[in-house]
Amino acid sequence: xxxxxxxxxxxxxxxxxxxxxxxxxxxxRKRLAVHPxxxxxxxxxxxxxxxxxxxxxxxxxxxxTVERLPGLSDVPRAVAEYLAGLNLPAxxxxxxxxxxxxxxxxxxPTLTVSKGxxxxxxxxxxxxxxxxxxxxxSLMLLSGTERPTTLNFLPDTHIVVLxxxxxxxxxxxAWDRLRGLGVAGTMxxxxxxxxxPSRTGDIEMRIELGAHGPRRLHILLVED
Amino acid sequence: MEPTTHAFPENARKALSDxxxxxxxxxxxxxxxxRRKQAADRLPEFEALRDQGRDLKNHVLANLDTYLEAFExxxxxxxxxxxxxxxxxxxxxxxxxxxxxxxxKTVTKGKSMVSEEIGINDYLEANGLTPIETDLGEYIIQxxxxxxxxxxxxxxxxxxxxxxxxxxxxxxxxxxxxxxxDPKVLIAEARTVLxxxxxxxxxxxxxxxxxxxxxxxxxxxxxxxNGDLTQILPRVHVVIASIEKIVPTLEDAALVLRLLxxxxxGQEASAYTTFSTGPxxxxxxxGPEEFHVVxxxxxxxxxxxxxxxxxxxxxxxxxxxNHCPVYGAVGGHAYGWVYPGPIGSVIQPxxxxxxxxxxxxxASTFCGRCEAVCPMRIPLPKMMRHWREKEFExxxxxxxxxxxxxxxxxxxxxxxxxxxxxxxxxxxLGALGRGKGRFxxxxxxxxxxxxxDMPAPEGKTFQQMWAEQKGKR
Ligand code: SF4
Numbered sequence: 001x002x003x004x005x006x007x008x009x010x011x012x013x014x015x016x017x018x019x020x021x022x023x024x025x026x027x028x029r030k031r032l033a034v035h036p037x038x039x040x041x042x043x044x045x046x047x048x049x050x051x052x053x054x055x056x057x058x059x060x061x062x063x064x065t066v067e068r069l070p071g072l073s074d075v076p077r078a079v080a081e082y083l084a085g086l087n088l089p090a091x092x093x094x095x096x097x098x099x100x101x102x103x104x105x106x107x108x109p110t111l112t113v114s115k116g117x118x119x120x121x122x123x124x125x126x127x128x129x130x131x132x133x134x135x136x137x138s139l140m141l142l143s144g145t146e147r148p149t150t151l152n153f154l155p156d157t158h159i160v161v162l163x164x165x166x167x168x169x170x171x172x173x174a175w176d177r178l179r180g181l182g183v184a185g186t187m188x189x190x191x192x193x194x195x196x197p198s199r200t201g202d203i204e205m206r207i208e209l210g211a212h213g214p215r216r217l218h219i220l221l222v223e224d
Numbered sequence: 225m226e227p228t229t230h231a232f233p234e235n236a237r238k239a240l241s242d243x244x245x246x247x248x249x250x251x252x253x254x255x256x257x258x259r260r261k262q263a264a265d266r267l268p269e270f271e272a273l274r275d276q277g278r279d280l281k282n283h284v285l286a287n288l289d290t291y292l293e294a295f296e297x298x299x300x301x302x303x304x305x306x307x308x309x310x311x312x313x314x315x316x317x318x319x320x321x322x323x324x325x326x327x328x329k330t331v332t333k334g335k336s337m338v339s340e341e342i343g344i345n346d347y348l349e350a351n352g353l354t355p356i357e358t359d360l361g362e363y364i365i366q367x368x369x370x371x372x373x374x375x376x377x378x379x380x381x382x383x384x385x386x387x388x389x390x391x392x393x394x395x396x397x398x399x400x401x402x403x404x405x406d407p408k409v410l411i412a413e414a415r416t417v418l419x420x421x422x423x424x425x426x427x428x429x430x431x432x433x434x435x436x437x438x439x440x441x442x443x444x445x446x447x448x449x450n451g452d453l454t455q456i457l458p459r460v461h462v463v464i465a466s467i468e469k470i471v472p473t474l475e476d477a478a479l480v481l482r483l484l485x486x487x488x489x490g491q492e493a494s495a496y497t498t499f500s501t502g503p504x505x506x507x508x509x510x511g512p513e514e515f516h517v518v519x520x521x522x523x524x525x526x527x528x529x530x531x532x533x534x535x536x537x538x539x540x541x542x543x544x545x546n547h548c549p550v551y552g553a554v555g556g557h558a559y560g561w562v563y564p565g566p567i568g569s570v571i572q573p574x575x576x577x578x579x580x581x582x583x584x585x586x587a588s589t590f591c592g593r594c595e596a597v598c599p600m601r602i603p604l605p606k607m608m609r610h611w612r613e614k615e616f617e618x619x620x621x622x623x624x625x626x627x628x629x630x631x632x633x634x635x636x637x638x639x640x641x642x643x644x645x646x647x648x649x650x651x652x653l654g655a656l657g658r659g660k661g662r663f664x665x666x667x668x669x670x671x672x673x674x675x676x677d678m679p680a681p682e683g684k685t686f687q688q689m690w691a692e693q694k695g696k697r
Contacts (some may be wrong), residue, residue, distance in 0.1 A: 004318065008308035011467070011521045015289045018528035028287035028472065032294055032438050035473035038276050041269045041482070058492065096509075117509040120423065136493040145507035149456045153449050171478040186302065187439045189511045190456065191499040198449040199495055202361035202377065203384050203407040205255050211360060212415060213449025213496070 037172050044135035044169035051134040052167050056221065058137025062196030063209060064217040071223060076108035078220055079159060083124060088157060093122040097146040100128050100161060117148035124157040131174040132167040136195055139219065140174050143190035152192055158214040163224040225343050225371055227576055229560035232583035239554040245381055249555055252380050256546035259490025260597065267486070277483050278601040280476055281537035285528065291437040291470045292519070298440025302502030304515035312342040315520045319344055319429065319462055320351055322516050326460045328353060328426035334444060334451030335359035336431025337375055337540055338464050338520055340562045341575070344429070356421045358450040360414055367394045373556030375563065376488050376542040381555055384410060418450070428454035428512070432465035433539065434480060438473040441501040442517060445484060445494045452498055461500065461512035466520045468536040480539060483599035487541035523575050531610045535570050537600035544594035544604060550587050559584060566594035566604040573611045578618060585611035
């Protein structure tokens with residue numbers, strides 16, 4: 001790999017000369033340590049029940065579909081019926097996520113379930129979420145050994161299990177939860193905020209769903 | 225890409241007589257304007273967020289060295305690499321070096337204006353690699369060997385008929401009787417072709433809308449999902465980003481993101497906002513094994529401490545061009561290089577030199593719409609005036625302008641451009657729901673009255689052409 005240290009020295013040196021600084025600022029180091037919140041819009045600063053309502057409304061607005069379920073045991077039925085309703089094959093690729101282990105897939109023997117990262121042939125995936133952001137109706141998904149990112153993008157249909165308690169108000173709230181995991185200073189390799197299915201406006205400014213990613217995003221909002 | 229910015233007057237004339245382009249320009253920018261307004265109106269805090277965005281970026285620029293170093297050490301800590309590049313050539317070589325080390329043949333690309341700035345596609349191609357743009361608009365213009373005409377809608381100058389023609393030519397296995405008259409079908413066709421490319425790629429290159437010093441993350445904001453497939457499928461992920469894209473923390477990213485999507489497309493949030501940090505972790509089932517950030521200066525740090533420092537707040541949302549009467553009259557290609565519209569008129573002289581790009585800051589009505597909508601409150605008209613002063617100092621202005629014909633002389637002497645611009649300005653103002661009073665206060669009107677009896681140098685044919693066009697409206 002080419003050595004770019006002289007370019008580094010010159011760029012940083014030039015910046016310091018222009019700014020009249022020598023070795024960086026306390027201000028900046030403090031901001032990094034404290035990570036203060038900026039203005040957070042009032043929209044999502046609500047009671048939790050209202051945040052759940054707002055999440056559902058915003059997600060629906062961007063063409064995701066939201067289905068409420070009483071518990072994880074209802075997921076197999078909901079998935080099977082959703083796929084059948086769209087005339088899609090009853091086959092799903094599921095994230096090998098321990099959080100989804102409680103789902104009794106065997107109650108639906110007609111549903112073909114396999115686990116792992118997405119393959120090109122997979123038509124539908126089921127993944128868990130880390131959070132749902134009410135302000136924008138976005139899902140927050142983390143990569144990890146049990147959560148391959150390809151499941152979020154390769155299949156045509158993406159089904160996401162979101163527990164009610166995972167709904168937060170804003171992106172800032174979601175960051176707080178991630179920081180709360182205690183893996184100080186280390187982000188997962190990929191953090192996806194997903195707001196509706198894939199879309200493009202590149203041909204004559206007409207918005208069409210299903211550009212490169214999933215054309216359908218179905219959210220199972222599960223009571224817990 | 226060789227700039228043709230010096231030929232702006234000719235480019236503009238051509239654009240004005242391009243009927244197809246004029247049809248697009250009559251509709252498309254207004255669509256962006258309306259959507260942005262609806263999104264901004266829906267968020268009561270929008271104006272206050274703009275103030276905070278401005279202040280945040282000012283703070284970042286005042287501490288740029290600290291934040292860049294913090295970013296670098298975080299990237300390294302997580303197993304990634306940062307490549308510092310002073311010039312476009314250094315960045316091209318850094319990327320080529322990474323591709324060579326990976327034994328790459330096929331390179332997929334997400335949309336990135338900085339990658340256009342450094343001309344990476346031509347360079348990789350000249351060195352035997354196959355770069356493939358995967359954003360639908362970028363893919364289309366790559367097949368047509370055209371530059372983007374808008375920073376967020378690169379192919380918006382094309383109709384679906386144009387796209388159909390392009391695909392029929394490029395996708396040689398397409399049966400001739402396949403009907404391709406619907407955007408849906410065209411999108412499906414591109415998706416199928418590009419899926420194969422995603423699977424073949426050895427390296428994926430994306431840009432970055434943001435870099436986060438606190439975590440060493442890079443962020444892309446997209447709607448199609450192509451930027452994600454670009455970075456999770458190949459073995460190597462390369463991010464090309466310019467130094468001013470850095471923000472301190474995840475909270476600061478949230479602030480900028482609230483401004484970006486609304487200003488760009490009028491969305492509350494884009495479909496995909498993705499934070500990428502380092503390579504895949506032990507045990508991960510997918511994701512890239514290598515993560516490289518190519519950090520480009522290319523003249524930006526030289527703007528610090530000058531009257532142009534504030535332009536480094538730009539988040540490349542495109543709002544300024546959507547609201548610009550000049551852009552609305554001539555489109556993006558007339559600007560002759562990578563960045564069109566008001567932002568282009570301010571940064572192209574910085575990146576290309578006043579000699580090449582000096583026309584741009586002159587081609588302005590100084591109506592002030594760009595500054596009024598810029599989420600980062602960049603005083604674009606003021607900066608265009610600074611460039612004019614520099615151009616004057618360097619003795620580069622044409623003789624007529626040096627005699628002091630006033631700020632709008634260049635523009636006012638081109639009645640067609642002027643009228644098109646005025647119409648656009650009225651339309652834009654109408655769409656923004658402002659009163660007529662503001663328009664009357666525009667310097668534009670005075671400029672025209674003052675110079676209206678000047679001979680129009682364009683000659684008869686151009687005026688005739690214009691009269692014909694007018695008849696159609
Ligand atoms: S100058 Fe302002 S409005 Fe124009 S692209 Fe940059 S941030 Fe957006």
